[in-house]
Each structure stands twice: as C-alpha cells, then as structure tokens.
Amino acid sequence: MAETDFDVQRHRLVESELRNRGVRDAAVLRAMKEVPREKFVSEDVSEFAYRNAPLPIACGQTISQPLIVAMMAEALELKPEDRVLEIGTGSGYSAAVLSRLAKEIYTVERMSELANTASALLKRLGYHNVHVLRSDGTRGWPEKAPFDAIVVTAGGPKVPPALLQQLRIGGRLVIPVGGQMYEQKLLRVVRKGQDDFETTDLGSVCFVPLIGEAGWESDAAAGFRGKSRQPIRKEEPLPTLATVIRDAAQPFETIDSASLEPFSSELATHASFLSGNPVMGRPSSIGCEPASRKS
Numbered sequence: 001m002a003e004t005d006f007d008v009q010r011h012r013l014v015e016s017e018l019r020n021r022g023v024r025d026a027a028v029l030r031a032m033k034e035v036p037r038e039k040f041v042s043e044d045v046s047e048f049a050y051r052n053a054p055l056p057i058a059c060g061q062t063i064s065q066p067l068i069v070a071m072m073a074e075a076l077e078l079k080p081e082d083r084v085l086e087i088g089t090g091s092g093y094s095a096a097v098l099s100r101l102a103k104e105i106y107t108v109e110r111m112s113e114l115a116n117t118a119s120a121l122l123k124r125l126g127y128h129n130v131h132v133l134r135s136d137g138t139r140g141w142p143e144k145a146p147f148d149a150i151v152v153t154a155g156g157p158k159v160p161p162a163l164l165q166q167l168r169i170g171g172r173l174v175i176p177v178g179g180q181m182y183e184q185k186l187l188r189v190v191r192k193g194q195d196d197f198e199t200t201d202l203g204s205v206c207f208v209p210l211i212g213e214a215g216w217e218s219d220a221a222a223g224f225r226g227k228s229r230q231p232i233r234k235e236e237p238l239p240t241l242a243t244v245i246r247d248a249a250q251p252f253e254t255i256d257s258a259s260l261e262p263f264s265s266e267l268a269t270h271a272s273f274l275s276g277n278p279v280m281g282r283p284s285s286i287g288c289e290p291a292s293r294k295s
Contacts, residue, residue: 006038009050017052018070025074031100032070037063039125040093059111062208063091064153070097075174075188075202076149078102085144085166087137087210088153092118095130098151105130106144108137110211138212140166147171155184156210167191176207181216 014032023029038049040063045055054062072094078084082102086095089109095118099105109115112134119132133141137152138160145166152163155176167173171191178184186202209216 006036006049010037013050013052013066018067021067023067023070023074027078027101028070028074028097031073031097032066034100035093035096036125037066037093040091040096040121057091057114058117059114061090061111061114063093068205069094072151072153072174072186073097073101075186076101076151076172078149082148083144085141085147085150085163086153087140087150087163089118089132090114090153092122092127092130092132094151094153095132096122096125096127099127099130102149103129106133106141106147107131108133108135108141110135110137136212138162138210138214142166149173150175152176152210153207154210154215155181155205155207156215158214159187159189160210160212160214162214164189164191164197169193174202176205176210181209182206 010033014029018032019029038046041049041055041057048055050066052065052067054065057063076084076098078098078101080101080103083104084098084102084106086098086105086107089095089107091114092107095105095107107118107130109118109132115132115134122130122132131144135141137154138156140150140160140162142162146168147166148168148171150163150167150171150173152173152175155178157177157179159173159175159177163173163175167189169191173189173191174186175189176184176186184205184207186205188200188202190198190200192198211218
C-alpha cells in the first residue's frame with residue numbers, strides 16, 4: 001500500500017474514530033496524525049493499521065488500539081516540557097505518540113526482544129527523545145525520576161508504590177487497576193503532596209496483565225492466557241484473510257432459504273466491540289506473556 005494511502009487512512013481514523021468518540025485535545029489528535037502506525041506492525045497486518053483495534057506484534061503481544069492510546073495520552077494532560085515514564089514499550093507506537101507531546105519519554109519493557117526491536121525502530125524513524133530500558137516496569141526507572149507523568153499499558157492488582165514515589169508533585173499517573181486479570185478500572189492519580197494522592201476513576205477497561213515485582217506473577221498470568229489470546233508462534237504463520245473468512249463462514253443452500261437469526265444473536269453478542277467501546281482496548285504491556293504488552 002502506498003504511503004499516501006496510509007496517510008489518508010490515518011487522517012480518517014483520527015477524524016472519524018478519535019475526534020468523534022470524545023478525544024478533544026488538539027495536540028493529541030495532531031500526534032495521532034503524525035505517527036505512522038503501519039511502521040510498528042509487521043507487513044502481514046499493515047493493511048489493518050488504521051482500524052481502531054489492537055493488532056498482533058512479536059512475542060504474542062499487541063499494538064494498542066488507537067482510541068485507547070489517544071484517551072490515555074489525553075488523560076496525562078502533557079505539556080511540551082514534560083518528562084514522561086511509560087511502562088510497557090511493546091512495539092514502541094505509544095511511546096512515539098507521546099514523544100510528539102512531551103520533551104523526553106522514558107519507556108520500560110520487560111521482554112528483551114520487544115525492547116531491542118522497539119529501540120532500534122524508534123531510532124530509525126527519528127524519535128530521538130524516546131529512551132528504552134529493558135527491566136521490570138513495576139519498579140519504574142528511579143535513576144531518571146521524578147517524572148511529570150507516568151502511563152502504564154497493562155493492568156495490575158494495585159498501583160505499584162515505586163511509580164507513586166517517582167511521580168513529581170503535581171504529576172499525573174494513568175494506570176489500569178483491578179483485582180482480577182483483564183478486568184480493571186482506568187485510574188488517574190495526581191500527586192498533590194509528599195503523601196497526598198488524588199485518584200479519579202476514568203471507567204472500566206480490559207488490559208493485559210502487568211507482570212512484575214509489584215504486579216501479577218508470570219505463572220499466574222499464564223493461567224489466564226486462554227481468556228485473552230494465544231501466543232503467535234513463529235513456526236505458525238498468521239492465517240490469510242481468505243482463510244479467516246472461510247473458517248468463519250456459515251453455509252446455506254440458497255439465498256431464499258437462508259436464515260439471519262444466528263447472525264442477529266452473534267451481532268448482539270459483539271455489539272459493544274462493534275461500537276468501539278474502550279473496554280475492548282487491549283494495549284500491550286511490559287512482558288512477552290500474551291498478556292503483558294504495550295502498544
């Protein structure tokens with residue numbers, strides 16, 4: 001697909017899927033128009049880069065749904081001079097968007113393959129204000145603290161204490177938190193004083209698990225993989241579009257005898273997904289469990 005075609009699709013996504021669904025920050029919308037999402041996915045799925053949906057990347061992870069990336073960036077209320085910590089680098093796409101909004105982006109990825117690939121790609125594409133660290137994201141990046149804003153792209157059972165302490169007074173932290181994997185509330189935490197934090201519930205979301213010292217244990221997360229998605233194995237290529245259509249098709253003998261009842265119930269089941277409900281967003285996280293990122 002030509003670059004101009006991707007440019008048109010990117011502009012259409014921002015106007016029809018983001019602006020029309022509540023994203024109002026002009027700087028965020030501009031950043032979403034500037035960052036080429038197709039560069040952060042494999043060629044096999046690049047034609048779907050501007051669908052408002054997560055897409056597979058390496059290690060069984062996903063690149064975040066554009067609407068979720070934009071909503072979280074907007075919730076951070078970034079200023080051009082801000083220093084931002086991102087937990088869960090994944091493909092590097094979210095970090096690239098944030099780099100258009102703030103001075104410096106420090107992003108932590110738990111999996112070496114993802115960290116190395118994202119770091120090289122970001123440098124090649126010219127995002128020189130993004131710095132990648134391979135580490136346990138629940139510990140933050142203390143050597144670079146404090147931060148004006150912190151964003152976490154995976155859901156944990158609680159807010160990691162290290163992240164709260166690395167937040168500058170007046171800083172904002174956006175993180176999915178919930179007692180059950182894949183069921184969280186998106187929280188916005190503002191540090192008002194040394195030990196004074198104000199928390200706002202931004203709504204229900206469904207993110208992959210945050211793996212780490214102050215998150216879920218990797219063994220526990222493994223037991224929930226079936227609820228999310230299976231890892232993409234290197235020896236098993238992605239199915240073609242024709243194969244997906246064939247496997248999902250329901251045959252009928254003639255057009256006159258076809259019943260639409262099964263399709264009606266199926267449509268009702270997936271109504272929230274089709275409406276673009278942010279709950280369906282599954283940003284990547286900080287690890288290579290098909291459950292722990294990152295965008």
